[in-house]
Amino acid sequence: MAKSKKEIISIQSVSKIYNLGETVVKALDNVSLSIYDNDYISIMGPSGSGKSTLMNIIGCLDVPTKGKYKFKDELISEMDDNQLANIRNEKIGFVFQTFNLLPKLNAMQNVEVPLIYSSLGRKERIERAEEALHIVGLQDRMTHKPNELSGGQRQRVAIARALVNKPSIILADEPTGNLDSKSGNEILKFFAKLHKDGNTIIMVTHEESVAKLSKRRIDIFDGKIARDE
Amino acid sequence: MEKLLEMNNFFKNIIIGLFSVRSNLTRVILTASGLTIGIFTVSIVSAAVSSIDKEFAKSMDYYGNDKVYVGTWPWSFDFDWWKYRNRPKIEESSLEYITQYSEYITDVSIKKNTWTRATYGNKASWVQLNGVYPSYQDMLSGTKIENGRFFSQNEWDLQRRVIIVGGTVRDGFFQGKDPIGKKIRLNNVTFEIIGELKKQGIGMVPGGTLDNLVIMPSTTFERILTRWGFDELVLQTSPEDIPLAKEEVGMIMRVARKIPPGDDDNFAVNSADAYMEQFNTMKNAIAGMGFLVTGISLVVSAIGIMNVMFVSVRERTREIGLRKAMGATNFNILTQFLSEAVAIAIIGGSVGIALIRLTVFGLASFPIPNFNGATLPISFDLLLVFYTFTVCVFIGVLAGLIPARTAANLNPIDALRDE
Ligand SMILES: Nc1ncnc2c1ncn2[C@@H]1O[C@H](COP(=O)(O)OP(=O)(O)OP(=O)(O)O)[C@@H](O)[C@H]1O
Ligand SMILES: [Mg+2]
Numbered sequence: 098m099a100k101s102k103k104e105i106i107s108i109q110s111v112s113k114i115y116n117l118g119e120t121v122v123k124a125l126d127n128v129s130l131s132i133y134d135n136d137y138i139s140i141m142g143p144s145g146s147g148k149s150t151l152m153n154i155i156g157c158l159d160v161p162t163k164g165k166y167k168f169k170d171e172l173i174s175e176m177d178d179n180q181l182a183n184i185r186n187e188k189i190g191f192v193f194q195t196f197n198l199l200p201k202l203n204a205m206q207n208v209e210v211p212l213i214y215s216s217l218g219r220k221e222r223i224e225r226a227e228e229a230l231h232i233v234g235l236q237d238r239m240t241h242k243p244n245e246l247s248g249g250q251r252q253r254v255a256i257a258r259a260l261v262n263k264p265s266i267i268l269a270d271e272p273t274g275n276l277d278s279k280s281g282n283e284i285l286k287f288f289a290k291l292h293k294d295g296n297t298i299i300m301v302t303h304e305e306s307v308a309k310l311s312k313r314r315i316d317i318f319d320g321k322i323a324r325d326e
Numbered sequence: 327m328e329k330l331l332e333m334n335n336f337f338k339n340i341i342i343g344l345f346s347v348r349s350n351l352t353r354v355i356l357t358a359s360g361l362t363i364g365i366f367t368v369s370i371v372s373a374a375v376s377s378i379d380k381e382f383a384k385s386m387d388y389y390g391n392d393k394v395y396v397g398t399w400p401w402s403f404d405f406d407w408w409k410y411r412n413r414p415k416i417e418e419s420s421l422e423y424i425t426q427y428s429e430y431i432t433d434v435s436i437k438k439n440t441w442t443r444a445t446y447g448n449k450a451s452w453v454q455l456n457g458v459y460p461s462y463q464d465m466l467s468g469t470k471i472e473n474g475r476f477f478s479q480n481e482w483d484l485q486r487r488v489i490i491v492g493g494t495v496r497d498g499f500f501q502g503k504d505p506i507g508k509k510i511r512l513n514n515v516t517f518e519i520i521g522e523l524k525k526q527g528i529g530m531v532p533g534g535t536l537d538n539l540v541i542m543p544s545t546t547f548e549r550i551l552t553r554w555g556f557d558e559l560v561l562q563t564s565p566e567d568i569p570l571a572k573e574e575v576g577m578i579m580r581v582a583r584k585i586p587p588g589d590d591d592n593f594a595v596n597s598a599d600a601y602m603e604q605f606n607t608m609k610n611a612i613a614g615m616g617f618l619v620t621g622i623s624l625v626v627s628a629i630g631i632m633n634v635m636f637v638s639v640r641e642r643t644r645e646i647g648l649r650k651a652m653g654a655t656n657f658n659i660l661t662q663f664l665s666e667a668v669a670i671a672i673i674g675g676s677v678g679i680a681l682i683r684l685t686v687f688g689l690a691s692f693p694i695p696n697f698n699g700a701t702l703p704i705s706f707d708l709l710l711v712f713y714t715f716t717v718c719v720f721i722g723v724l725a726g727l728i729p730a731r732t733a734a735n736l737n738p739i740d741a742l743r744d745e
Contacts, residue, residue: 158651158738179655186653197648197742201345213338214653258652 102133105265105297106155111164111174113150113320124150125161126320132266137292138299139308142317148301149270151317155299156189156268157181169265186214190259192269196251198243198258204230205239208258215262229257233287249280256287260296267291269300273307285310339658343665346638347673357634358674360627361721364620365678365714370685371616375609382605384526387468389598394431394571396420396559396579400594401601413592414583416557418544423582424561430571433562435459438547440555444540446499446510453495453540455512457547458560465562466523474506474521482543487550489517492539493525512540515550568597624717627674628725635667635729646733647741660734667726668719675718679711 113125124147132138132155140148153159154166157173160181166173168184176184185191190211198207208226217225230236233253243251252272259267269288273281285307292298292312300311308314316324347354389395398413421434438457443450463476469492477488489512496505505519517540525537563571572595579593639646646659 153739156651158742179657182650182653182655182658185651191651193742197644197651199645199648210649211652213342214649214655214658262653 102135104131105134105169106130106132107165107167108132108155109165109167111154111161111166113147113154113159114162123320125154127164128320128322130315130322130325132297132299134297135292135295136297136299137288137312138315139311139313140299140301140315140317141303141305141308142323146317147320148317150320152268152270152299152301155266156191157184182214186211187262188265190262190264190267192252192255192259192267192272194271194274196243196248196255196275198251198254200243203240203242204235204246204254204257207243207254208261210258211262225261226257229261230254232260233257247280248276249283252276252280252284253287256284256291260291266297266299269298271301271303273302273304281307336661339661340665343662344669346642346662346666347669350638353634353637354670354673355677357627357630358670358677360623360630361671361674361718362678362681364623364627365675365717366681366685367616367623368620369678369682369710369714371613371620375613375616378609378612382602382609384468386598386602388526389601390465390467391565391598392563392568393465393467393597394561394563394568394575395437395596396561396575397594397596398556401596402604416559416593417582418557420579420582421559423578424559424575427578427581428561428571428574430563430567430574431561432564433461433465435462435465435560436544437462437558437560438544438555439558440547440551442513442551444495444499444510444512446508449499451494451498451538453492453512453538455547455551455555456539456541457544457551458541459544462541462560465560469523469526471521472524473504474519476521477543482545485543485545485549487515487517487546488520488542490521490523490541491519492523493537495519495538495540496522513551517542568599572597624721627671628721631667631670631722631725632729634670635663635726636732638666639663639729639733642733643736643741643744646736647738647744650736650738651742656734659736660730663730663733664723664726667730668722671718671722671725672715675714679714682710 108128108130111125111128111130112123115122115124126147128151140151142148150159154161157168157176158181160176161174164174168188171184173181173184199210202210205223205226208229209222212222212225227236227239230239233256235250235253235257238246238250238254243254246254252275256267256272259269267288272288273284276284288298288300289310298311300307302308314324314326315322395401396416398416399410418436421436424431425434435458438455440455441452442455444453445451460477460479460482463471471490474490476490477486481488489510491505491510495510496502499505499510500508505522508519509516510519511517523537523539523541561571561575576591576595579595580591583592585592649659649662
């Protein structure tokens, strides 16, 4: 860890405040954080502590109420909707707890979704989607619809979809939350491999054992970072 | 290049929209049927109106835009028989007053009208008979002598049994062969055909066709045909003088008939333009009804499409959230849902076009018997297809705009969290 790492994300004094009339919820309270290239971070904390909020801000799905967010050299906190959509498309891969595959599309078409919103031609889209499904070991399930796949396989399709645009960072909010322990372990092995191949991964989890597999651990409590090591 | 890529993106979203249509086909077809009805009615109505127009234009030619007709009754659709039944018949003698005193009338003829049975061998047909002056040759309107000749002054003086026949006689009696010189019987009297008129086709005149016509000298007519009929005065003027000519003829007629000042006319001065006005009122009523029905069905179907689109947005909230998380812009989502709405509209319109096509086909194979083999001239053309598509795109965009905007403006996090 002594090696000097390249910073890709810099979050400075970011707050997310929900004003609900009488009460004010500080989902994130003055959080500062740096994320480096090839980090493998797990975020832990009790329910409602602000983990998803932080992930959504990192993933450019949400904008902070206060503070500065820089992605490489771009100031995300100042961007408009279209610019954010572009960053999400090119720089970020999402993996969700509930997979979020489109039920009417087959594995291949699901993986293609992010590419549709990039400027790639059809041929290259197909090549990239096939490649991504290869990486997750589903090359023989390409024409299967989500309801013809197991939970673990569905999550692998979702990971292939997150990888397909070669993002700078992969964000996974409780990726094993809906899986049995065997499939969950497979997915985690997978993340380890992706990390080894040079990817940057941030994962939210509730399980100590899962968090142990990562290289850096951040604990959040009441919208504040309680521990980062 | 940048622009080209943007276009490419645009079409990809349209394709996504089209695919969602396919997955809800039943719902789509039900919704689209409103548009089907709309498109169908509008084209049937406009075809009907335009074909009535065409027929009517021919009838206008038949009466001529440069002629004034003096008759017992006005040309009117709301004809009040009780008011007119005691009017005296038209007298040929009035023509002398008109030729003598009128400034605007350049030529005159009597036109005696009746209908009679015409026979040739064992063939028989009802024809319209006109008894006229030799001058009528130059006053024929909408047609002309196409074959043979008109009767001469001499033939008129001598009450010769010579006739000029309309276009249907050739086919009806002579299997399409030249009828000149042939003899047919009218009211059991033999006549020789000396001339043939150019065909005019179907028109909105008594009997439906303008060609079922036989013209002869009015002197012969008077001598031989005593059955009921009515007389008219046909007066030649020029189109721009019609209003003045009508006024003047009216005054001369009052003098000729010695009608005291203050009394009503007991004759009618007619011309095609007045007829035209009557006709336009009727045509506008038909068109108005048709367009009302169409308008209502278009509005109803627009509301239907809007409703289906709202349901679609609701059902696919998570999909929208996911697509946004994957990098779809608001505009991408807007395009996707707008093209879905337009596709629904176009499906409705296409079914409408197919129905019209079938109707045209059906009508073509069932000629209307009264009209001598002619069909109701509804036409099917590319312009119709073009208009339909324009209307469908318009309705689709209109109906889809609000739901599509709702979809486009969804917050991705809330949308993803949707159950
Ligand atoms: N749209 C919102 N409006 C109001 N409050 C919100 C909204 N989204 C989140 N919050 C609040 O912000 C706080 C943090 O929520 P967040 O979803 O980040 O928690 P979390 O750590 O991911 O919890 P969990 O482990 O249950 O997923 C919570 O108190 C939550 O109620
Ligand atoms: Mg959460």
